[in-house]
Amino acid sequence: MVLLNYVVMCLIFGTTFLAIKVGIDAGASPFFSAGIRFFLAGVILFSFMLWKKQARLSLLLHKEMFLTGIGLTFGTFAPLYWAEQHISSGIAAILSATAPLMVMLLQTGISRQKLSAISWAGCLVGFVGVVLLILPGATTISFSFLWLAGCIAVLFGQIFYSAGAVYSRSVIQRFQDTSPIALNAAQMMYGGAMLLVLSLFTEQVHIESMLTANAILSLLYLILVGSMMGHTIFYWLVAKTTPVFPSTWLYISPLIALSLGVILYNEPLYLLSLAGGITIIVGIILINMDGLKQLMGKKANKLGDISN
16 A cells, blocks of 8 residues: 555655646636635545544634744745646756755755765766756747746745754644644645735636636545645655655655656756656655665565564
């Protein structure tokens, strides 16, 4: 079940970027569709947790849910949805994989601990990968400022994600008697509500565009599968294994997203961009090498216990 759920999670997270692209290309307003997605997903999940008596309404009154919603949902997905108007879903997915790099740099800055040589090597490799990924689009004759702005926007969103991820760890410890799924649902509600407010002041929502088949299917998929099913499996894997293991989806899902964009949506792919994407993944693996070694050590111990 662990392996099956892990594969399903990687496939889900690998398809959400393309689902976002399909909805936006169908005419859905980026901020409005993102807001609806996360607010409804949060409401449904939180209502379910209330019914299971694993959450309380008073949880929504804590400022921690608001702050986490700014980092993990609002600040991360507002730039991503806007960017996918101008860049391919595969490029967006690969750039989003830089999140662990930024999380590590932020944690290092807060704790003032020295990084190991292999972690610094991972940072350097990841940076080179970003340059390789962006280079073909930045040097072609058809260069678009909005294309470059879209790439920068995704990277900017990962700064918010890294801050939210680091902060959420202390929030989980502070609310140990509350299910992580309920905490995630609460922050999605706040983040979704902020995205809807942003939409109100920045874009005109055309209802007829939101009601097209592609826009509706995209939204339903992102709510039910992307936000609810994907995140629930993630937290289930955290509970059944370790926090490191389910996070390794970042090594697999971006390449799935890149492949799906090319195969199913005819998105352009430059060999240099593919090399950049693989380089970024290698950098992320190097950054998390210590955690992966611990994970493999635990697996080896379990196998030894079973054989004995």
